[in-house]
Amino acid sequence: MASLRSSRAVAVAAVTFATFTDIVAYSIAIPVLPDLGQKLGASPTMIGLLFGSFGVTLLAVSIPMGAASDRVGRKLPMVAGLLALAASTLLFAFGDSLPWLFAARLVQGAADAVTWVVGFALIADLYGPDERGRVTGIVMSGTSVAVMIGPSIGGWLYEAGGMRLPFLIVSLLALIGAAVFVWYDTPRHREAREAVPIVAVLRLPAVAICTALVVAVASTLSMIEPTVAMHLQVNLHLRPARVGLVFAACALANTMFHPFFGRLSDRLGARPMAFAGLFATAAALPLLGRIWSFESAIALGVLQFAALAVVITPSLGYMVEATSSGGIESFGVSYGIFNMAWAVGLLAGPALGGFLFERVGFTRVFTVWAPGLALVAIVLARAQFKRLPSREAV
Numbered sequence: 330m331a332s333l334r335s336s337r338a339v340a341v342a343a344v345t346f347a348t349f350t351d352i353v354a355y356s357i358a359i360p361v362l363p364d365l366g367q368k369l370g371a372s373p374t375m376i377g378l379l380f381g382s383f384g385v386t387l388l389a390v391s392i393p394m395g396a397a398s399d400r401v402g403r404k405l406p407m408v409a410g411l412l413a414l415a416a417s418t419l420l421f422a423f424g425d426s427l428p429w430l431f432a433a434r435l436v437q438g439a440a441d442a443v444t445w446v447v448g449f450a451l452i453a454d455l456y457g458p459d460e461r462g463r464v465t466g467i468v469m470s471g472t473s474v475a476v477m478i479g480p481s482i483g484g485w486l487y488e489a490g491g492m493r494l495p496f497l498i499v500s501l502l503a504l505i506g507a508a509v510f511v512w513y514d515t516p517r518h519r520e521a522r523e524a525v526p527i528v529a530v531l532r533l534p535a536v537a538i539c540t541a542l543v544v545a546v547a548s549t550l551s552m553i554e555p556t557v558a559m560h561l562q563v564n565l566h567l568r569p570a571r572v573g574l575v576f577a578a579c580a581l582a583n584t585m586f587h588p589f590f591g592r593l594s595d596r597l598g599a600r601p602m603a604f605a606g607l608f609a610t611a612a613a614l615p616l617l618g619r620i621w622s623f624e625s626a627i628a629l630g631v632l633q634f635a636a637l638a639v640v641i642t643p644s645l646g647y648m649v650e651a652t653s654s655g656g657i658e659s660f661g662v663s664y665g666i667f668n669m670a671w672a673v674g675l676l677a678g679p680a681l682g683g684f685l686f687e688r689v690g691f692t693r694v695f696t697v698w699a700p701g702l703a704l705v706a707i708v709l710a711r712a713q714f715k716r717l718p719s720r721e722a723v
Contacts, residue, residue: 334514337455341464343509344448345471347411350502351444352472354418354437355383356479357486357495369427382431386438387672395446395665396527403451403661404515408507410443415503422496446664453649453660454516459595461646462602466591469642470584477580530662535651538713539644540670542603545705546640547674549610552682552698553617553633559683560620560691567623575626579634586638599646604710606640611703618695 333339371379398406413436420433449465456464486495530536554576561567561575594602613629613636620626645667652663685694 334512335516339513340451340455340515341467343506343513344452345468346502346509347407347444347448347506348468349471349475350411350499350506351414351441352475353479353482353502354414354499355441356476357482357499369425369430371427375427379427379430379434382434383438383441384672384676386435387442388669388676390439390442391446391668391672392527392662392665394443395450395661395663395668396659398447398450398661399659402515403447403454404510404513406443406447407451407510410440410447411503411507411510413443414440415500415507418496418500418503422493422500442665442668446668447661449645449664449667450660451515453663458599458646458650461649462591462594462599462643463588464591465645466588466642469587469591469638469645473580473583473587477577477584527662527665530652530655530657530659530666533651533655533657535654535713536648536663536666538709539603539648539651540666541705542607542640542709543644543648543667543670544674544677545702545709546607546610546637546644547671548678548681549614549674549698549702550637550641551675551678552694553678555679556682556686556691556694557617557620557626557630559686561623561626564691565620565622565626567626571623575623575630578627579630582631583634583638586635587642590639591642594643594646599643599650600713602643603640603647604706604713606636606638606643607706607709608703609636609639611699611706612636614695614699614702618692620691 394406394410417433417436417440420429420436424430424433449468452464452468453461482495486498557575558572561572590602590606610633613633617629617633620629645664648663648667649660652659682694682698685697689697
């Protein structure tokens with residue numbers, strides 16, 4: 330039992346369950362919050378602000394919680410983050426006014442920051458550079474499943490048991506995850522770590538380059554999702570159920586893509602894989618802009634999400650390599666910066682995509698975005714490989 334409590338495999342399973350629960354909590358709100366907000370008298374603008382408020386605490390909490398976990402260890406923050414996730418979903422279940430819903434969404438964003446940042450920092454503690462890609466690929470596969478089933482589960486539970494049932498189920502999952510981390514014995518040799526100033530990590534050139542790469546891929550992904558959905562509904566007149574099937578197919582494919590490309594990054598290196606993925610993403614974008622039917626949307630969507638998986642999974646290992654290149658092993662801060670960059674991309678992508686969609690049309694969105702993304706990839710790759718000609722030992 331003692332060996333099981335400190336098993337690396339158990340840690341991977343626990344982190345995967347935590348991130349899975351977090352994404353289910355996030356995505357389960359997609360079909361529920363608009364209807365709930367309208368019942369409470371919210372305008373469409375107010376509902377949009379309710380969804381967007383998630384990013385406020387995600388941005389604010391990611392780096393500080395990563396730094397805190399470097400000092401106090403991973404156990405306490407993970408337990409606190411999952412308890413906060415349970416509390417936020419209970420607020421959704423029993424909140425009877427818009428201020429309570431905003432409070433729940435803000436707490437949910439903070440909980441997301443903790444579970445992702447500290448969870449991946451724990452993985453980096455336990456696995457070396459030759460294994461991290463494979464393991465992060467496993468964790469990302471779990472999140473892909475959550476993306477695929479979360480909205481459908483949320484809608485089904487909402488119709489079957491009313492407003493409270495989907496949130497109560499997620500609260501139960503979060504409490505189970507918290508109990509697992511209370512029981513799990515996190516590695517003690519990592520808990521007595523000298524505090525490293527956050528600014529010292531941010532000043533590392535490799536970290537700055539990796540941060541820019543993460544913003545680029547996050548903004549691209551978050552631009553694709555609403556833009557393609559609008560095209561399928563407005564231009565191709567597909568019903569919401571069929572639009573959901575398109576994205577479900579992409580998420581299902583990603584459950585295989587992430588572990589595969591994670592293993593490949595262990596062999597080839599996280600940095601070169603991440604940049605190869607950014608170029609592949611830019612190359613696939615013009616094809617995505619040629620969607621003409623439901624079937625083509627699935628085929629081209631899966632291709633595009635395969636290219637995105639090439640960069641997303643290796644970029645998690647790349648951030649750790651970038652930090653270690655400066656002789657710093659503050660993995661909590663590393664993933665705090667990663668999460669912050671991802672949040673910036675999630676905020677910027679949909680706004681830019683909607684602006685371009687409205688003014689230049691669906692196809693031209695991607696013909697404009699693709700060369701811009703390729704240019705970003707070229708500039709960042711040249712800067713990175715001039716500074717870091719070889720793969721550092723971590």
